[in-house]
Amino acid sequence: MDRPTMPLLEALISECGRADDTVVLHINHCMENSFYFNQQLRRVFHDAVLIAVPYNDRGVPAAPGYPVYHGVRRPQGYQILRSGTALENAGPDFPGAVRRMIALALENEIQRWVEEGKRVLILEDGGYHYPVLEKFLALPGWREAVAGAVEQTTAGTRASCREGLAYPVASVARSAYKTRIEAYFVANRVVDELRRMLHAMDEFVDFHDVLLLGYGIIGRSVAGSLRPYQVRLFARDTDEAVQRTALQEGCLAWDGVFREGMLVLGNVGKPSFSPQMMQAFLQGGARRIYLASSSSKQEEFKDIFSLLQQAERVRCGQADCYRFAGGKELVLLAEGFPLNFYDREADSLTYDMIDPVFSEMLLSALYLRDHQGSLPSRTHLFGTDEALGGPRAEQALLTRWMELNHFHFNAETFNLHPQEERLRQTVFCLQPGAGRMDQQ
Numbered sequence: 464m465d466r467p468t469m470p471l472l473e474a475l476i477s478e479c480g481r482a483d484d485t486v487v488l489h490i491n492h493c494m495e496n497s498f499y500f501n502q503q504l505r506r507v508f509h510d511a512v513l514i515a516v517p518y519n520d521r522g523v524p525a526a527p528g529y530p531v532y533h534g535v536r537r538p539q540g541y542q543i544l545r546s547g548t549a550l551e552n553a554g555p556d557f558p559g560a561v562r563r564m565i566a567l568a569l570e571n572e573i574q575r576w577v578e579e580g581k582r583v584l585i586l587e588d589g590g591y592h593y594p595v596l597e598k599f600l601a602l603p604g605w606r607e608a609v610a611g612a613v614e615q616t617t618a619g620t621r622a623s624c625r626e627g628l629a630y631p632v633a634s635v636a637r638s639a640y641k642t643r644i645e646a647y648f649v650a651n652r653v654v655d656e657l658r659r660m661l662h663a664m665d666e667f668v669d670f671h672d673v674l675l676l677g678y679g680i681i682g683r684s685v686a687g688s689l690r691p692y693q694v695r696l697f698a699r700d701t702d703e704a705v706q707r708t709a710l711q712e713g714c715l716a717w718d719g720v721f722r723e724g725m726l727v728l729g730n731v732g733k734p735s736f737s738p739q740m741m742q743a744f745l746q747g748g749a750r751r752i753y754l755a756s757s758s759s760k761q762e763e764f765k766d767i768f769s770l771l772q773q774a775e776r777v778r779c780g781q782a783d784c785y786r787f788a789g790g791k792e793l794v795l796l797a798e799g800f801p802l803n804f805y806d807r808e809a810d811s812l813t814y815d816m817i818d819p820v821f822s823e824m825l826l827s828a829l830y831l832r833d834h835q836g837s838l839p840s841r842t843h844l845f846g847t848d849e850a851l852g853g854p855r856a857e858q859a860l861l862t863r864w865m866e867l868n869h870f871h872f873n874a875e876t877f878n879l880h881p882q883e884e885r886l887r888q889t890v891f892c893l894q895p896g897a898g899r900m901d902q903q
Contacts, residue, residue, distance in 0.1 A: 488511075513532070532567060534560050565591060574599075610835040611831035614635070646681055653755075675697065721740075730763075782796045
C-alpha cells in the first residue's frame with residue numbers, strides 16, 4: 464500500500480508560490496501526521512521547526528531533516544530533546560515543559576532567522592506559545608518579524624483571547640469541518656479508546672451510566688458515538704441553551720449524584736470536574752467511578768489532582784485507580800490526557816480526516832503572511848470572519864476535499880449541532896479592534 468498522503472493539502476501547495484522569506488514554528492502532537500504536515504510546510508516556507516507535544520512517550524523519526532523539539536517523561540519530570548539529543552530536564556508540569564521546548568526553539572532556531580530578516584509564523588495546537596513569545600517580542604526585530612499565529616483548537620483560541628495581543632491570530636477551531644466532521648471522528652476514536660481501556664480492566668462500556676461534562680461540539684458527538692452501546696446518558700452544560708439541546712436529544716439532567724460504575728467524560732477543554740464533585744462522590748453511595756477526557760492537555764480534571772494525592776494510587780494498564788478510605792475508588796483513564804492521544808501505538812485520526820484541518824491552517828497562514836501589517840491584532844475565525852474568506856472559503860475547501868476523496872454525504876446537515884451557530888460565533892465574543900475575545 465502506498466504511503467498515506469493528504470491530497471487536498473498537497474493540491475493547495477502545488478498551487479501556491481513559495482514563501483521563502485518566512486519560517487514556521489509548528490507546535491503539534493508527536494504523531495506521524497504532524498511530521499508529515501511539517502514536511503509539507505517546508506515545501507512552502509523557508510523552514511519549519513516542530514515542537515512535538517509529548518502526550519505520550521512516542522519517539523520521533525530518525526534524521527527528519529529539520530529540528531524537532533520533543534520530550535520524554537521521567538520519574539522527576541520531562542527530559543527535553545532536540546531531534547533525539549538530550550538538552551535539559553524540566554519539571555513534571557506538562558504545559559511548563561512544552562513552553563520550555565518552545566523557548567529553546569525560539570532561542571536556538573528562530574532567533575537567527577529573525578536576525579537574517581525572515582518573517583515568522585506560528586502554527587499550533589493548544590495555545591502554548593503566547594506567554595513564551597511575549598518575552599521575545601521585546602528583543603530587537605521580533606515584533607516586526609512575527610506575521611501572526613494560526614490556532615487549531617478551541618483551547619488554543621481561548622489562549623489567544625488576551626489583552627495587548629501584538630499580532631493577528633487566525634483560528635480554524637470553529638470551521639464547518641471541525642465542528643461537524645472532525646468532531647464526529649474524534650468522538651469515535653475517544654469511544655474506541657474508552658472501550659479498549661475499560662476492556663483491559665475487565666469492564667465494558669455497555670449498559671453503564673455516563674455523565675457528559677459539556678454537550679458542545681465534542682460532547683454531543685461523543686454522545687452520538689456512545690448511544691449504540693445502550694448507555695444511559697446524563698449531561699451537564701453550563702450554557703442553558705446547550706443544556707436544553709442535551710435534554711431534547713434524550714439525555715437526562717444530572718442531579719449531582721454519582722451512580723455506581725458511572726463513566727464521567729470531560730468534553731470542554733478546561734476544568735470540568737470540580738472539587739465539589741469530588742466531595743459528592745466521596746460522600747455519596749457509589750463505590751467506584753471512572754473519569755476520562757475527550758479534550759486537550761490534562762485540563763478536565765486539573766482541579767482535583769491535588770486531592771488525588773490523598774489516595775493510594777495503583778496503576779492498572781493505561782489507568783490509575785485512586786483508592787480512598789472507606790473503599791472508594793476513582794479510576795482516572797490515561798492520566799487525564801485525551802484518550803485519543805494517549806496510546807503511543809495509535810494515531811488519533813487518519814491522514815484523509817486531518818487533511819482539511821491542515822489545509823485550513825495552511826491557507827490561514829498564507830493569508831496572515833500576505834496581509835502582514837493590514838490585519839488588526841485580534842483573533843479571526845476561519846469560516847466566519849470575512850478577512851479570512853468567510854463561509855465561502857471553507858465551503859469551497861470542504862467541497863474540494865469530498866471530491867478528491869470521492870466522499871458522499873450532506874456536509875450541510877451531517878452531525879449538525881442544533882446550537883452550532885451559537886457555539887461557532889458566541890463561544891468567542893469578538894471585540895473588534897480590542898485585540899481580545901471574551902469567552903461566554
